[in-house]
Every structure is written in C-alpha cells, then in structure tokens.
Amino acid sequence: MAGTNRSDENLAGGPAIILVEPQLGENIGMVARAMANFGLSDLRLVNPRDGWPNERARASASRADHVIDAVRLFDSVEAAAADLRYLLATTARPRYSVKPVRGPDSAAMELRRRFETDQPSGILFGRERFGLSNEEVDLADEIVTFPVNPAFASLNIAQAVLLMSYEWMKSGLGENAAPRFQAPEVLQAGKDDLYRFFEHLEATLDEAGYFFPPAKRDTMVHNLRTMMTRAGFSEPELRTLRGVLRTLERRRRLDEEAGA
Structure with missing residues (x-):
C-alpha cells in the first residue's frame, strides 16, 4: 500500500539485516522494501549468487533506493558480523544447539534494548532453499523462530525479514503502538x-x-x-x-x- 505522504523523511538505523548467499535479485529487492517499510537501512549480503549490483533487486525494491544503495558485500558470515556485539539467527527448524530461542516479539525487544545502549546488533537470514547451516547458526548468540504452522513452516526470505522488521518498529513504539492513522470519530446521535x-x-x-x-x-x-x-x-x-x-x-x- 502506498504511503499517504511521500515527503516523509526515511527512518534509518536499527539492527543489520544479513542475507547469507541470497539467490534471487528479486528477493533481495523485496527484503530492501520490507526494511524500508519499518525503518531499517543496514542490509548486508554474503556472497549473493548473481553478484552485485543487481538491477532486478533495485526494481523489486519499489523505490527503497536508500537501502539498495547502501548494501555492503561480504565473503563470509564472520566478516559480515564482525562489528556486531549481538547476533540473532533465524530458523524454522529445531537445532541441536542449546542456544536460547526467542519469538520475534521477544527478539525485537532485546534488539531494541541493545540498540538503545549502543550495542550494534544484527539478524542472520539463510538461503531461500535451505536456510542457515548449523555452523552459521553457531556464530549467533541466540535463535529467533516464528510461530508458524508446523506443517508448513517455510517462509520466503522477504516474509521473514518483514516480520522481524515489523516487530522491530513496534518495539520502539511502546504504549503508542497504534495504527498510523484512524477513521475519524463519529459521535452518536442524541x-x-x-x-x-x-x-x-x-x-x-x-x-x-x-x-x-x-x-x-x-x-x-x-x-x-x-x-x-x-x-x-x-x-x-x-x-x-x-x-x-x-x-x-x-x-x-x-x-x-x-x-x-
């Protein structure tokens, strides 16, 4: 849905979004769009299959050019996360790891707490086909997973980023987490x-x-x-x-x- 005021200043900052070996430029573009919707701007790519820059990504970003233009490339997860103090890994599958597991709302609150105390943070998202490897999950502090239908748990990478981006923005609204606009109040007749x-x-x-x-x-x-x-x-x-x-x-x- 188009915004009501295109002159609004873009929000920026927040946790880094790290995509590990994304395959399709269109998916990267939709991730950038989801990030822009909810005020995130730090998109990092680890070995994108089709290289970078990618015109299909830009086209799919639907004018989230400030995110696309600021993309940074890395050759490993370690390099992409090197400047962070706290890292979450997204996965839909139970892992052998004993890492703490959070839901998206709890994860966003922890990201917000770290952000407000100047602790750079990020979220790892895996490949479209099979997500993150166990070795990549091992590099994270905690796991975040979504409450999805267990019989159909696979999320498109852009959907997963959208969910976390939404929770991130909501975590900063506190008691003001109301819709951006509301219908005018209609007074009842006497x-x-x-x-x-x-x-x-x-x-x-x-x-x-x-x-x-x-x-x-x-x-x-x-x-x-x-x-x-x-x-x-x-x-x-x-x-x-x-x-x-x-x-x-x-x-x-x-x-x-x-x-x-």
Whole structure:
C-alpha cells in the first residue's frame, strides 16, 4: 500500500539485516522494501549468487533506493558480523544447539534494548532453499523462530525479514503502538433524535402491518429498539434512515391512490 505522504523523511538505523548467499535479485529487492517499510537501512549480503549490483533487486525494491544503495558485500558470515556485539539467527527448524530461542516479539525487544545502549546488533537470514547451516547458526548468540504452522513452516526470505522488521518498529513504539492513522470519530446521535426515529419506524411498520400478531407487538418493538440502540447511529445516519422511511411511506401512498 502506498504511503499517504511521500515527503516523509526515511527512518534509518536499527539492527543489520544479513542475507547469507541470497539467490534471487528479486528477493533481495523485496527484503530492501520490507526494511524500508519499518525503518531499517543496514542490509548486508554474503556472497549473493548473481553478484552485485543487481538491477532486478533495485526494481523489486519499489523505490527503497536508500537501502539498495547502501548494501555492503561480504565473503563470509564472520566478516559480515564482525562489528556486531549481538547476533540473532533465524530458523524454522529445531537445532541441536542449546542456544536460547526467542519469538520475534521477544527478539525485537532485546534488539531494541541493545540498540538503545549502543550495542550494534544484527539478524542472520539463510538461503531461500535451505536456510542457515548449523555452523552459521553457531556464530549467533541466540535463535529467533516464528510461530508458524508446523506443517508448513517455510517462509520466503522477504516474509521473514518483514516480520522481524515489523516487530522491530513496534518495539520502539511502546504504549503508542497504534495504527498510523484512524477513521475519524463519529459521535452518536442524541437520544432525542434516536427516540424520534423509534417513533417514526414503529409508526411506519404499524401502517405496513409488520407487527403481527398484535399480541407480540411489545416483544417485537423491544427487539427492534435493542438492535437500533446497539448500532450507535450518528445523527446523519438517523437522517438517512428517516429519509428511507419517508420514501417507503410516499411509495405506499402512491400505490394506494393508484388502486383507489
């Protein structure tokens, strides 16, 4: 979805995103786009299969050019993570390792804590086909895994980066983790307007013979008023509904006059 204000300044910083031997330029571009969506900018590539720069990556990044232009290349995970103090490895599979395992929300909170105390951090993401090797996971401090369907646990690399990027941004919002925009508040109509609508509706239904048998009228009115009250109509909405009733009344009168 396109943003509402293209003049907004790009957020930048946060943990490094390290892709190990990514295969497709399109996936790298979608990773860059996901990072830009949530304020990350440090993308590091370890031996991308198709080399770098990659025009398919740029095209898929959908104008996340500041991420693409700042990409750094490395020939090993060790080199890519050398300047970091804390490193997470993403995996969907249980490992023999006894490393601590976090969910994405907990991992993002720990990344945020490290970031705020000036401890450079990063997240390792593996290859599209088989993820990270055990040896690569061994280089990380902790593991992060996602609560996915165990029968279908494989995530596209861009999806995995998107999930972690989202959690990263959310971790910095605290109690302000609300949607970026909301629908304007609609004030409910005053009770006098609501009660006049009740009278109008019930009179119209009386004329149409809706309340039948007459012995059940009170129960039917009660049910109608309960529904209408629960809806929380605004004053303009009540005016619209009363306009509908007036149209139906006018139509009924015309039909009666035509049949007279």
